[in-house]
Amino acid sequence: MNVLAFLIPISVTLGLAGLVAFVWALRSGQYEDPAGDQARALSSDRDDRPGP
Amino acid sequence: MTAACPACAGVEMARPAPALETTHLLHLPDIHCGACIAGVERALGAAPGVRAARVNLTRKRVAITAPGLDAATLVAALAEAGYRAQPMDAARTGADRTPRDLLTRIGVAGFAMMNVMLLSVAVWSGATGATAQVFHLVSAAIAIPAVAYAAQPFFGSALQALRARRLNMDVPIALAILLASLASLAAAFDLAPNDGWFDAALALTFFLLIGRYLDTAGRAAARSAAADLAALDVPQAIRLEDGRERVVPAADLAPGDLILLRPGDRLPADGEIVSGRCDLDRSALTGESQPAPAGPGDPVAAGETCLTGALTVRVLRAGRDTALARMAETIAAAEGQRTRYAGLADRAARLYAPAVHLLGAGTFLGWLAATGDGWRALDVAISVLVITCPCALGLAVPAVSTVATGRLFRAGLLVKSPTALERLSEVDIVAFDKTGTLTTGTPRLAVRPDDAALAAAAGLARHSAHPMSRAIVAAAEAAGLAPAPVRDIAEHPGDGVEGWLDGRRLRLGRAAFAGGAGDGLWLGRDGTAPVALPMAETLRPGAAPATAALAAAGYGTALLSGDAAGPVRRLAAETGIAEAHADLRPADKTAWVEARQDEGHRVLMVGDGLNDTGPLAVAHAGLSPGSALDAARSASDVVALSGDVGAVPLLLRTARGAMARMRQNIGLALAYNAISIPLAVTGHASPLVAALAMSASSLTVTLNAMRRL
Numbered sequence: 001m002n003v004l005a006f007l008i009p010i011s012v013t014l015g016l017a018g019l020v021a022f023v024w025a026l027r028s029g030q031y032e033d034p035a036g037d038q039a040r041a042l043s044s045d046r047d048d049r050p051g052p
Numbered sequence: 053m054t055a056a057c058p059a060c061a062g063v064e065m066a067r068p069a070p071a072l073e074t075t076h077l078l079h080l081p082d083i084h085c086g087a088c089i090a091g092v093e094r095a096l097g098a099a100p101g102v103r104a105a106r107v108n109l110t111r112k113r114v115a116i117t118a119p120g121l122d123a124a125t126l127v128a129a130l131a132e133a134g135y136r137a138q139p140m141d142a143a144r145t146g147a148d149r150t151p152r153d154l155l156t157r158i159g160v161a162g163f164a165m166m167n168v169m170l171l172s173v174a175v176w177s178g179a180t181g182a183t184a185q186v187f188h189l190v191s192a193a194i195a196i197p198a199v200a201y202a203a204q205p206f207f208g209s210a211l212q213a214l215r216a217r218r219l220n221m222d223v224p225i226a227l228a229i230l231l232a233s234l235a236s237l238a239a240a241f242d243l244a245p246n247d248g249w250f251d252a253a254l255a256l257t258f259f260l261l262i263g264r265y266l267d268t269a270g271r272a273a274a275r276s277a278a279a280d281l282a283a284l285d286v287p288q289a290i291r292l293e294d295g296r297e298r299v300v301p302a303a304d305l306a307p308g309d310l311i312l313l314r315p316g317d318r319l320p321a322d323g324e325i326v327s328g329r330c331d332l333d334r335s336a337l338t339g340e341s342q343p344a345p346a347g348p349g350d351p352v353a354a355g356e357t358c359l360t361g362a363l364t365v366r367v368l369r370a371g372r373d374t375a376l377a378r379m380a381e382t383i384a385a386a387e388g389q390r391t392r393y394a395g396l397a398d399r400a401a402r403l404y405a406p407a408v409h410l411l412g413a414g415t416f417l418g419w420l421a422a423t424g425d426g427w428r429a430l431d432v433a434i435s436v437l438v439i440t441c442p443c444a445l446g447l448a449v450p451a452v453s454t455v456a457t458g459r460l461f462r463a464g465l466l467v468k469s470p471t472a473l474e475r476l477s478e479v480d481i482v483a484f485d486k487t488g489t490l491t492t493g494t495p496r497l498a499v500r501p502d503d504a505a506l507a508a509a510a511g512l513a514r515h516s517a518h519p520m521s522r523a524i525v526a527a528a529e530a531a532g533l534a535p536a537p538v539r540d541i542a543e544h545p546g547d548g549v550e551g552w553l554d555g556r557r558l559r560l561g562r563a564a565f566a567g568g569a570g571d572g573l574w575l576g577r578d579g580t581a582p583v584a585l586p587m588a589e590t591l592r593p594g595a596a597p598a599t600a601a602l603a604a605a606g607y608g609t610a611l612l613s614g615d616a617a618g619p620v621r622r623l624a625a626e627t628g629i630a631e632a633h634a635d636l637r638p639a640d641k642t643a644w645v646e647a648r649q650d651e652g653h654r655v656l657m658v659g660d661g662l663n664d665t666g667p668l669a670v671a672h673a674g675l676s677p678g679s680a681l682d683a684a685r686s687a688s689d690v691v692a693l694s695g696d697v698g699a700v701p702l703l704l705r706t707a708r709g710a711m712a713r714m715r716q717n718i719g720l721a722l723a724y725n726a727i728s729i730p731l732a733v734t735g736h737a738s739p740l741v742a743a744l745a746m747s748a749s750s751l752t753v754t755l756n757a758m759r760r761l
Contacts, residue, residue: 043086
């Protein structure tokens with residue numbers, strides 16, 4: 001059972017990484033305009049020169 | 053020194069630009085796809101002076117950075133590209149941070165719940181001794197901080213309720229979360245022989261936060277859309293300052309100011325005409341479809357529209373003192389009373405919260421008396437609290453109303469008030485206003501005169517901006533007639549237009565001016581008998597099908613109008629409305645609605661003018677088109693953004709469907725409780741059973757809400 005000493009911290013760390021990624025996405029405004037982002041993904045306007 | 057390689061030059065260019073401050077916010081009612089986004093951003097990017105433009109398709113608006121540029125220039129640039137745009141007052145559309153805050157808490161609770169559940173699986177599948185102890189401690193390390201952060205909204209609301217000596221739904225929730233966490237913490241440190249309830253505490257927090265989020269997000273969307281509407285008409289006025297014209301916000305006007313009105317302007321304040329003559333459209337205030345003439349010395353009121361001729365008006369009352377603003381304030385007070393209507397969720401909570409407490413306390417005392425084991429009794433009491441906790445109830449109503457209001461929003465209906473769906477589902481009579489609601493307010497020629505008269509009238513009319521003149525020109529165009537070459541045209545504001553054709557004098561206007569007799573518009577020609585040009589109102593395209601559909605669905609319909617009996621009777625016949633009342637003053641409309649409600653009926657009022665705000669406020673529910681006066685929109689529960697009343701049958705059908713679904717959901721949640729409460733009270737509910745019951749009932753209720761209405 002000693003392997004648990006590694007596995008539990010690893011699984012918790014991975015979960016925390018996911019949580020941090022979610023909070024970052026939320027704070028950087030990625031849920032502000034879901035409908036617009038859907039449409040923009042298919043637009044070729046900024047393919048060569050990524051916009052802000 | 054020149055850059056050695058292109059890449060270095062690129063690095064120089066790629067330095068972060070200074071943060072772009074939004075200077076203009078435009079509302080784009082028509083955009084709906086990726087091509088629209090690209091079109092709007094390209095059109096704005098090409099306009100000189102625009103530094104950045106970003107479209108938000110979800111909220112249908114564009115944020116523009118163009119310092120020093122006029123909003124009108126931007127609107128014009130978009131109009132050229134084919135997009136309708138309206139400037140919004142950026143200060144009045146502040147962002148609400150609550151939904152984002154709740155989402156973060158949901159994320160934390162979800163992360164902790166999944167980890168703790170994984171750890172609990174080991175315990176449930178038989179880990180004992182030191183291993184179980186380690187799992188408990190790790191769970192505690194994750195769960196305690198997560199609960200302390202994520203469950204704050206419940207703790208806060210429960211504390212507030214207790215301080216006011218009340219019980220709300222959050223009191224049993226907070227109690228269950230707190231007791232479950234503390235008892236499990238004691239168990240983790242081997243102080244008590246209890247089960248571990250960490251996963252239950254976290255699952256409770258997680259599911260209830262989702263319900264809370266749906267509730268707030270739905271309300272925030274409605275509130276921000278309503279704020280958008282309010283921000284749309286920022287009233288402005290042209291003030292004469294030492295003979296020069298200056299555009300100022302209407303709020304800055306003061307009594308004694310002189311203001312200038314051009315044809316088509318809406319009056320921003322109450323006052324008195326100093327010079328100029330004009331036809332005033334009072335339909336927004338009185339419901340009359342016929343414009344009335346006004347001249348020097350006549351009083352005018354905010355909300356009236358000047359149709360012909362320019363006016364100089366001395367302001368008597370401005371801002372909050374105008375008759376319009378005072379009327380709007382009394383309505384705001386009336387609206388406050390309706391918000392006391394208790395929603396289904398509130399009524400359920402009022403019964404549920406005391407029952408849960410009694411059941412929990414009773415179980416604890418019963419087990420204590422029967423076994424004498426305090427820890428065992430606490431364990432069973434926690435399982436009762438966790439299982440009865442209204443996870444499913446908390447989701448049952450908000451999930452359905454989110455789905456229903458979302459569906460109505462896509463159909464162009466904005467549901468403003470949180471209990472509107474319930475009140476709409478109880479409606480059995482629909483009362484309509486006429487002018488501006490069932491009709492568009494623009495007249496059309498009812499009977500076509502002979503070709504020569506129509507051509508002559510069109511020749512006179514094409515130089516006037518009066519809606520009746522435009523109707524004549526449109527009728528001539530539809531008949532394929534070219535307007536006659538009328539010369540020396542002179543407009544007589546308040547009376548009509550005069551001109552010369554082939555050496556004969558032509559006059560188009562009211563009867564006394566043109567030589568006719570009676571009401572309406574006449575064409576007078578020297579040497580020929582005067583010709584009457586009767587006008588009729590244009591029915592909104594969806595109006596007649598809507599009233600027919602309502603009648604077919606068994607709703608009573610009525611027409612309440614401040615207009616004269618003739619046009620009202622004609623419109624009632626066109627729409628098939630049996631009960632029509634004409635010449636009603638605003639107080640009469642309110643009295644009619646109150647009388648029906650005293651008889652036990654529930655009335656939905658549909659109206660747009662100031663004379664409709666009274667009935668809109670007293671009726672069981674109110675709807676106004678997006679073109680309605682600010683006061684009427686704020687008095688109503690639902691705003692039809694497209695301005696079309698054709699969506700009323702869909703609205704009522706959706707409301708009834710949503711209510712049926714809410715009851716179904718509450719029934720489902722109660723059925724789950726009926727099965728699990730006996731298990732819990734008798735001590736058979738382990739943490740595993742509690743977790744299964746809670747998740748299963750929450751999922752069932754949510755999926756049932758998502759089903760097609």
